Amino acid sequence: MTANAAPAQGAPPSRFARAGRNKVGDIALTVASGAAILMVLLILAVILGDVVLHGAPRLSLKFFFTAPQQGMTEGGIFPALIGTLAMVLLMTVAVVPVGVATAIYLREYAPPASLLTRGVRIAVANLAGVPSIVFGLFGLGFFVQFVGGGLDRVFHAGARVWGQPALLWASLTMAVLTLPVVIVATEEALRAVPRELREASLALGATKFQTVLYVVLPQAVPGILTGTILAVSRGAGEVAPILFTGVAYFLPNLPRSLHDQFMHLGNHIYVLSTQSPDVDATRPLLYGTVLALLLLTFVLNLSAVVVRAKMRRRFAGGAQ
Amino acid sequence: MPLADEAVMHAASVRLGRSRRDPRSDEMIAPPPPVSRKRLVLLPPPRWHKAAEVVIKLMALAAILAVVLIFVFVAREALPLLTSGEVHKEVTLTKMWTAQQWPGYDQPDHVWQPVSEIPKYGLWPLIAGTVKVTLVAMFFGVPLGVGAALFVSQYAPTRMREIVKPTVELLAGIPSVVLGFFGLMVMATWMQDVFGLESRLNALVAGLALSFAIIPVIFTISEEAFGAVPRSYVEASVALGAARWQTILRVVLPAAGPGIAAGVALGLGRAVGETMIVLMASGNAAILSAAFSDSVRTLSATIAAELAEVVFGGAHYTVLFYLGTLLFITTFIVNFAGDWIINRMKRRLGVPL
Numbered sequence: 001m002t003a004n005a006a007p008a009q010g011a012p013p014s015r016f017a018r019a020g021r022n023k024v025g026d027i028a029l030t031v032a033s034g035a036a037i038l039m040v041l042l043i044l045a046v047i048l049g050d051v052v053l054h055g056a057p058r059l060s061l062k063f064f065f066t067a068p069q070q071g072m073t074e075g076g077i078f079p080a081l082i083g084t085l086a087m088v089l090l091m092t093v094a095v096v097p098v099g100v101a102t103a104i105y106l107r108e109y110a111p112p113a114s115l116l117t118r119g120v121r122i123a124v125a126n127l128a129g130v131p132s133i134v135f136g137l138f139g140l141g142f143f144v145q146f147v148g149g150g151l152d153r154v155f156h157a158g159a160r161v162w163g164q165p166a167l168l169w170a171s172l173t174m175a176v177l178t179l180p181v182v183i184v185a186t187e188e189a190l191r192a193v194p195r196e197l198r199e200a201s202l203a204l205g206a207t208k209f210q211t212v213l214y215v216v217l218p219q220a221v222p223g224i225l226t227g228t229i230l231a232v233s234r235g236a237g238e239v240a241p242i243l244f245t246g247v248a249y250f251l252p253n254l255p256r257s258l259h260d261q262f263m264h265l266g267n268h269i270y271v272l273s274t275q276s277p278d279v280d281a282t283r284p285l286l287y288g289t290v291l292a293l294l295l296l297t298f299v300l301n302l303s304a305v306v307v308r309a310k311m312r313r314r315f316a317g318g319a320q
Numbered sequence: 321m322p323l324a325d326e327a328v329m330h331a332a333s334v335r336l337g338r339s340r341r342d343p344r345s346d347e348m349i350a351p352p353p354p355v356s357r358k359r360l361v362l363l364p365p366p367r368w369h370k371a372a373e374v375v376i377k378l379m380a381l382a383a384i385l386a387v388v389l390i391f392v393f394v395a396r397e398a399l400p401l402l403t404s405g406e407v408h409k410e411v412t413l414t415k416m417w418t419a420q421q422w423p424g425y426d427q428p429d430h431v432w433q434p435v436s437e438i439p440k441y442g443l444w445p446l447i448a449g450t451v452k453v454t455l456v457a458m459f460f461g462v463p464l465g466v467g468a469a470l471f472v473s474q475y476a477p478t479r480m481r482e483i484v485k486p487t488v489e490l491l492a493g494i495p496s497v498v499l500g501f502f503g504l505m506v507m508a509t510w511m512q513d514v515f516g517l518e519s520r521l522n523a524l525v526a527g528l529a530l531s532f533a534i535i536p537v538i539f540t541i542s543e544e545a546f547g548a549v550p551r552s553y554v555e556a557s558v559a560l561g562a563a564r565w566q567t568i569l570r571v572v573l574p575a576a577g578p579g580i581a582a583g584v585a586l587g588l589g590r591a592v593g594e595t596m597i598v599l600m601a602s603g604n605a606a607i608l609s610a611a612f613s614d615s616v617r618t619l620s621a622t623i624a625a626e627l628a629e630v631v632f633g634g635a636h637y638t639v640l641f642y643l644g645t646l647l648f649i650t651t652f653i654v655n656f657a658g659d660w661i662i663n664r665m666k667r668r669l670g671v672p673l
Binding site for chain 2: 022025026028029030032033034035036037039040041043044047050051097098101102104105106109110116119120122123124125126127128129130131132133134135136137138140141142145146176179180183207208209210213233236237238239240243244266267269270273274283286290293294297298300301305
């Protein structure tokens with residue numbers, strides 16, 4: 001505090017009195033910070049504009065429902081779309097129960113200052129900051145080699161069934177990556193549930209768990225939904241964690257079991273834009289794929305915003 | 321209290337199933353339908369509730385378990401670098417961190433060429449690449465993110481804020497592979513046309529594309545920090561006769577300082593670890609130089625580009641997991657610092673956690 005106060009003490013009071021300089025200063029600061037926000041909005045507009053302009057002519061039902069043909073210069077993105085959906089679905093099944101349970105524990109059960117609570121919080125914050133490529137390494141080292149390899153040794157006499165990159169391992173890796181998203185969103189929702197509701201339930205003789213299950217959780221459903229949507233949007237766009245844990249550039253068939261590889265929209269964009277032998281020939285398909293992925297993530301993000309806004313309005317004037 | 325009496329009478333008539341006289345209208349009220357006694361008795365909670373509580377507590381440990389497992393399993397694959405004689409024939413820690421005299425070179429040099437006749441694992445070109453790209457990203461990202469947050473929180477009218485804030489957060493929703501695509505296919509061409517740089521993909525293009533990913537991070541946390549400055553600070557400053565800009569620069573900005581620093585730290589952590597953007601837009605040439613117009617290769621992009629083609633358990637494989645361990649530790653420290661600052665700020669300003 002003393003360090004902050006020092007320059008203020010040194011400033012002569014006359015500076016505050018000059019009205020003309022105040023106006024100039026205000027204009028300068030407004031223009032400078034206004035330029036920053038305009039620049040940010042401009043960047044967003046240019047990216048979206050470019051993608052929509054070049055990608056929109058490509059979008060059609062046929063584009064969504066046919067497989068790539070002729071060395072990725074014709075056809076559509078059907079297998080990548082299905083692969084993304086399958087991965088995201090499995091991920092959701094894995095991450096939502098764990099994320100919601102963690103948030104319930106943190107908000108409803110744990111003493112706020114206990115060592116365990118602080119440990120969980122630190123872990124969640126750091127999990128959110130681990131680089132996505134490290135999740136990829138982890139998925140390869142843990143899920144594919146340790147768990148998958150172990151299953152093969154026990155059940156398949158060493159034959160490679162589970163000990164290779166697969167849909168299941170990619171989904172689980174992505175579930176670990178999106179865990180903080182679900183936890184944070186659910187916790188926010190639980191925090192917004194008014195205390196009076198819990199107290200009323202407890203006063204009626206309900207146990208702690210009954211209160212959580214029948215009173216608190218139903219109120220928090222929109223928040224859990226928000227977290228799930230954000231996690232799905234993240235999972236649909238991330239590529240680095242699945243590069244070595246299950247994604248494939250091109251597959252003639254759709255994945256049929258959990259230990260098959262799969263195609264993914266994000267990976268499709270990566271491969272099309274870096275490893276194409278003829279960039280100009282794949283460009284239209286590439287722009288179409290980018291627009292499809294952007295549409296998917298934006299629709300998801302927007303619906304998360306809408307659900308959250310509804311939730312806030314419902315609890316307006318509630319606790320905290 | 322007559323109302324309470326009435327409630328008691330009503331409850332009694334419910335229990336007995338008798339009709340009674342309404343005290344206000346003097347008319348007979350039909351008896352309410354008989355209620356099953358069972359529903360009035362408080363049931364003991366089913367036994368599975370206890371089990372569910374235990375499960376919840378165990379699941380809460382998943383986050384801690386995940387962080388520990390990530391570190392253990394990434395570091396485990398890197399461990400042969402220290403212990404395995406087989407790996408030592410090709411690479412040691414000393415060979416990675418110090419300049420080596422390679423055949424064909426005039427003087428000892430740091431070289432990253434893992435797939436050549438004599439594999440060379442000099443780390444410094446990758447570290448220099450990571451630092452260069454990160455510096456460019458921070459150079460553009462910090463002023464834009466903080467400036468935008470300052471405008472939105474201090475100058476923008478409420479209506480405008482409600483539109484602008486989610487719009488900027490939309491930028492956060494753009495997957496990094498799309499930003500990488502944009503850097504590679506669009507920005508690189510524009511920048512080469514404008515600046516006439518020798519290599520089309522370089523630290524500038526990758527850093528600029530990377531800044532788009534960290535701007536929303538810095539913006540969101542800075543905006544929150546500006547918003548958390550107590551009103552009384554601002555009111556005191558204005559009461560002393562300070563102009564709006566003086567209040568912002570000398571009162572609001574210092575008070576929000578730790579929060580902004582935390583946002584910058586989290587943005588830094590993101591920039592160091594971000595993979596797809598640099599993998600696609602940096603050119604991926606491991607050159608040790610100070611020029612930002614040179615093509616660069618970062619730690620994260622190296623892992624992503626090379627891991628698919630290595631022999632499991634080999635020297636190259638081990639080195640890539642070692643790079644992953646370095647990245648994990650670096651971002652862990654940066655994020656930890658950022659989080660620590662945020663918590664300290666919240667406590668100082670008395671914001672509930």
